[in-house]
Amino acid sequence: MAAMKLPAKSDLRADTAWVVFQVLELGKSSREALALAQARHSKQDSAWLQEMAMGVFRHLPQLQIWLRALLDKPLKGNKKILEHLILLGFYQLAFSRVSDHAAVSATVNAADALGGVGLKGLVNAILRNFQRQQMASNTSDDAIIQSGLPKWLYKRLHAAYPTQIDAIVDAMNTPAPVWLRINRQRSSLDEYCSALTARDIPFTLSAEHPDAVILSQRLPITSLPGYAEGWFSVQDGAAQLAAPLLNLRANQRVLDCCAAPGGKSTHMLETEPALDKLIALDNESARLTRMSENMARLQLSAELVCADAADTRSWWDGNQFDRILLDAPCSATGVIRRHPDIRWLRKASDIEALQTLQYRILENLWPTLKSGGVLVYATCSVLPVENTAQIARFLSEHSDASLLKMDSQETAEQPGRQILPGEQQMDGFYYARLLKS
Numbered sequence: 054m055a056a057m058k059l060p061a062k063s064d065l066r067a068d069t070a071w072v073v074f075q076v077l078e079l080g081k082s083s084r085e086a087l088a089l090a091q092a093r094h095s096k097q098d099s100a101w102l103q104e105m106a107m108g109v110f111r112h113l114p115q116l117q118i119w120l121r122a123l124l125d126k127p128l129k130g131n132k133k134i135l136e137h138l139i140l141l142g143f144y145q146l147a148f149s150r151v152s153d154h155a156a157v158s159a160t161v162n163a164a165d166a167l168g169g170v171g172l173k174g175l176v177n178a179i180l181r182n183f184q185r186q187q188m189a190s191n192t193s194d195d196a197i198i199q200s201g202l203p204k205w206l207y208k209r210l211h212a213a214y215p216t217q218i219d220a221i222v223d224a225m226n227t228p229a230p231v232w233l234r235i236n237r238q239r240s241s242l243d244e245y246c247s248a249l250t251a252r253d254i255p256f257t258l259s260a261e262h263p264d265a266v267i268l269s270q271r272l273p274i275t276s277l278p279g280y281a282e283g284w285f286s287v288q289d290g291a292a293q294l295a296a297p298l299l300n301l302r303a304n305q306r307v308l309d310c311c312a313a314p315g316g317k318s319t320h321m322l323e324t325e326p327a328l329d330k331l332i333a334l335d336n337e338s339a340r341l342t343r344m345s346e347n348m349a350r351l352q353l354s355a356e357l358v359c360a361d362a363a364d365t366r367s368w369w370d371g372n373q374f375d376r377i378l379l380d381a382p383c384s385a386t387g388v389i390r391r392h393p394d395i396r397w398l399r400k401a402s403d404i405e406a407l408q409t410l411q412y413r414i415l416e417n418l419w420p421t422l423k424s425g426g427v428l429v430y431a432t433c434s435v436l437p438v439e440n441t442a443q444i445a446r447f448l449s450e451h452s453d454a455s456l457l458k459m460d461s462q463e464t465a466e467q468p469g470r471q472i473l474p475g476e477q478q479m480d481g482f483y484y485a486r487l488l489k490s
Contacts, residue, residue, distance in 0.1 A: 057081065060166045063093050065102060066159055067166035070138035072106045076394045078133065083110070083394035096273075109137075109144050110393035111226050114198045116140045116147075119188055123179045128172075135169045135176060142180045147189035157181065201226055205401035206386065213437050217473060221435070224475025225389045225396075231268040232478075233277075233285045234293050234316075236351055238323050240284040242266070248278040259477065262293050264323075267478060283351040288316040291387070291433075291472050291482035295378055296320040298429050298459065298484055303327035305375035309355075310362045310418060313340030315347045317378060322353045331355040334362055363414045365421060373423040381411040383432035383439050387481020390474055404438060411443055419451065419489070427457060428487045433480060435473060440483035444468040447487070457486035 057075065060067050068090040075086040083106065091099035109116060120139060128136050138160060145156035161177045164170065183189070193199065197207045200222045211218045235245045242264060249256050254277070255269035267290070274280060274287055295317045301307065305328055309318045312333035321331060333355045335341050341357050348354055360368035362379075384407055385395050415430065422428055432439050448454055448465050456468050463469065469485030 062166040064163045064166040065098050066163035069102045069105050070141050073109050073137040074134045107393045111201045116143045119143050134167050229390045232289045233266045234288045235264045235285050236323050262290050289480045291479040296324045299376045301325035304329045307331045307376045308374045309333045310379045313344045315344035319351050319353050334358045336361050363417045365417050375426050377422050377428040380431045383434040385433050387433040387435045422489050426489050430485045432483045435481040444485040453490050455488050457488040
């Protein structure tokens with residue numbers, strides 16, 4: 054089946070299997086595949102499609118064990134997608150609230166839309182055998198299989214956090230709450246809380262986040278009070294820590310590097326509207342377009358630049374910055390609970406290349422920072438090689454860099470703050486602050 058070409062016939066389960074196939078077999082982003090598949094379904098069916106696809110990604114190792122036990126030989130060519138339909142059937146039977154009858158009959162019928170008319174009997178037999186052998190209750194006791202993570206990632210996490218691994222895995226497999234950041238230029242926390250209360254929308258607050266509201270239930274974002282008026286942004290609590298760490302002041306020249314889709318840039322402008330200039334840099338024009346739309350809704354503006362951050366000659370005018378936020382490209386292992394497909398899109402071989410890229414950007418940006426200026430290095434990773442190891446190396450190789458501590462426990466050997474998934478309901482994230490002498 055051609056990449057990113059939906060089945061000719063619209064069928065909810067066929068389209069769900071197609072999304073899973075795009076991610077697992079073709080390495081496509083679930084966001085891109087879901088957008089195409091959901092466009093031809095109702096809101097209710099679209100939500101079901103997303104829930105089922107994400108569920109398959111979370112439980113894939115166990116689902117694959119069941120598949121190998123019941124499928125005599127792998128399917129090939131344009132029939133391969135039917136394996137993903139069967140995985141979806143297993144997920145419905147073992148982990149969802151879908152009735153057994155619907156899980157089997159509707160999944161079997163979906164084979165038609167996937168070009169598997171002649172294999173409907175095979176799909177039916179496998180799902181019936183799954184039921185007959187009560188395989189849903191026969192799950193592996195292997196910790197890696199239970200984690201729903203690829204082996205390489207589980208082993209790295211276990212090595213880095215041996216006493217916290219169970220909590221990390223639980224958090225990665227628990228859907229994240231919805232965090233809002235109130236735009237203090239358009240509203241206030243008290244005013245927005247009153248608006249939510251008037252609409253009977255339950256929420257909680259966070260002591261560490263002065264502009265944050267955590268919704269107690271998932272609702273369409275555009276239906277929330279003040280969406281069109283720019284009263285808030287959707288931004289996880291961990292990401293909301295970036296702007297305060299910069300300690301912004303009026304008339305400063307600021308760079309947000311790898312900025313799209315713009316959550317941290319807009320927070321900076323809301324925090325300190327009297328900046329001299331904010332340059333938001335990203336190398337993907339489509340993401341910058343989305344950022345421009347976010348800026349417009351929030352009634353904010355910045356200079357958006359599409360360029361390679363590491364190639365400073367292509368975009369830097371020679372005027373140094375007072376503050377730099379480097380939200381470095383990373384493995385995104387800290388946000389797996391929001392994007393379960395990341396665990397299967399990211400490969401062990403990617404990490405070394407990411408480390409090289411992160412360090413190259415950091416080194417090339419350093420000359421653009423003024424003496425006395427501050428650079429905040431951030432990732433949404435939980436792997437030490439992308440975080441503490443990078444900053445420790447940088448400090449050892451740059452005599453004009455010192456650690457601006459956020460915590461008394463920080464050292465040059467163990468710099469920065471590592472937030473683990475689920476900590477205070479936040480995503481996994483890493484921050485370090487560097488002062489240029």
